[in-house]
Amino acid sequence: MSVIKIPYLKGFIDLEIPDMNLKGILESRAHHFHANDDxxxxxxxxxxxxxxxxxxxxxxxxxxxxxxxxxxxxxxxxxxxxxxxxxxxxxxxxxxxxxxxxxxxxxxxxxxxxxxxxxxxxxxxxxxxxxxxxxxxxxxxxxxxxxxxxxxxxxxxxxxxxxxxxxxxxxxxxxxxxxxxxxxxxxxxxxxxxxxxxxxxxxxxxxxxxxxxxxxxxxxxxxxxxxxxxxxxxxxxxxxxxxxxxxxxxxxxxxxxxxxxxxxxxxxxASVNAVYSDIVITSNGGYPLDQNIYQSVKGMTAAEASAKEDAVIIIAAACNDGHGGEAFYQTFLENKTAHDIMDKIMGIPMESTIPDQWESQILARILIKHKVILVTDECDPKLVTDMHMLHAYTLDEALKMAYEMKGKDASITVIPDGVAVIVKK
The missing domain is CATH 3.40.50.11440 (LarA, N-terminal domain)
Known part of the structure; x- marks a missing residue:
């Protein structure tokens, strides 16, 4: 069993992954870089x-x-x-x-x-x-x-x-x-x-x-x-x-x-080679970058770059400040599917771009291809599900949900800090 520390708020939460499932841990070498000066x-x-x-x-x-x-x-x-x-x-x-x-x-x-x-x-x-x-x-x-x-x-x-x-x-x-x-x-x-x-x-x-x-x-x-x-x-x-x-x-x-x-x-x-898996687990680097859902899309893109087709993405992000953008939230609240959102956005010309459209576009792109489970005990679960994601209070709960979708033998890649890496495909 491997224990991996995942940034969350101003600390870390422990993630336990069976060795038989774990295919790779993708980390920036910046996190282990030792500077010669203060x-x-x-x-x-x-x-x-x-x-x-x-x-x-x-x-x-x-x-x-x-x-x-x-x-x-x-x-x-x-x-x-x-x-x-x-x-x-x-x-x-x-x-x-x-x-x-x-x-x-x-x-x-x-x-x-x-x-x-x-x-x-x-x-x-x-x-x-x-x-x-x-x-x-x-x-x-x-x-x-x-x-x-x-x-x-x-x-x-x-x-x-x-x-x-x-x-x-x-x-x-x-x-x-x-x-x-x-x-x-x-x-x-x-x-x-x-x-x-x-x-x-x-x-x-x-x-x-x-x-x-x-x-x-x-x-x-x-x-x-x-x-x-x-x-x-x-x-x-x-x-x-x-x-x-x-x-x-x-x-x-x-x-x-x-x-x-x-x-x-x-x-x-920061460059790491993708290790494609059925389940990819990441974070948005903890505070202050994981304050809201808007910012947390960034970490999801790192997971997206190492995810197999129809993979499950799990991201730990406190989102204690809520969605982070009213227009961003309303886009998901008012549309039934990620496909609907993407179709609408791609039809909007440059001069008519609407607030937070880019974040909606990227999240929709990810949701079209993958199930996303957002792990937080600091944010209203309804806010998460309104935005077409699944909610879990803990990483263990999220992993159980992912196993139910992908099977107990599912391969897993962990990207502890999703905003710190450049995943090379």
Missing amino acids: EVTIVRKALENPIESSRLSELAKGKKNIVIITSDHTRPVPSKITLPILLEEIRCGSPDAEITILIATGFHRSTTYEEMTKKFGEEIVNNENLINHVCGNDSSLVKVGILPSGGELWLNRLAIGADLLVSEGFIEPHFFAGFSGGRKSVLPGVAGKTTVLANHCSKFIHDDNSRTGILEGNPIHKDMLFAAEAANLAFILNVVIDADKKIINAFAGHPVKAHADGCDFVTEL
Whole structure:
């Protein structure tokens, strides 16, 4: 019997799998990577040795209005460590600069004061100027051009009006943008609703290059690069983290080159070969990524990439914040089957993309091919079943349900952290 720890909320739950059933455990090597330095030293060294860029302190000289784009409450960027160091570096070059920390909510709700305090620490929240980006607030947006896709590019006027625009974030595999981090801080991070909808249209989500770990030929990535350049994003600090959300590497400097180096590092650690099975068990990496069903679709895509035809996918995700998107929820509530949802979405043109359509499209794609069992004791089971999935309170209960569907001899692949791997087919 093998015992595997599965991330859930802020801890882990044990999963027991008979050795005769277990065909593979797919894990990112980042979770076992041992850095030579402590987290603060890693970040400082990255800023002291920027990739194809002058130091941030040099770029800041003479700048009066500086904006730092940071991630919101749904992202495990260790800002309590990174932001103070970034601020110190900027003020070393421009002590009197007016600095705004712009929270890149993208299409998410605003980050609350309590969430800010938890993420950034009381000192920053009480002493710095933090502002939530609101994608639907037209008065806060400026049109700056047309995306390569043809969609209008609207960005937060604070970002556009900055003398120096900087962003911080983290790099991990992303289920349709290829990787998080870098240019993604701008689009969707501080983009307008119209722009996000165009970039996340059904045609792009359906594209075979809009997948985990793929940047080359990815139409979503192409739009994002254009947006970052149009915003004059000048410098990034992106970190890579392990299963405990600890920094194991950092990349700073040129927005494209530093991000590319970081993606190469993550690819080397996160790539795993698919082990196809009748049952695939995964998670969404625990808190904060497993707060809602919307985010948990990401982990399901890793399981999808290692699932046999008609396999059962089990995902452990607390979803204590509910569905995570009203339009996302209503799409499943109002349609009888995943096929119905997919047919409707594929008929929607770019300019008519609706909120959360991309998440609905990907979940429908998975549900057309597989049964999904969502394991949570923090979310209303009806919410889960309304969205065409099965519910279980525990992994043992879910596994029993899966055995009933696939047989006691069913093969099993476990992907402990579904958002941390790039599954190569």
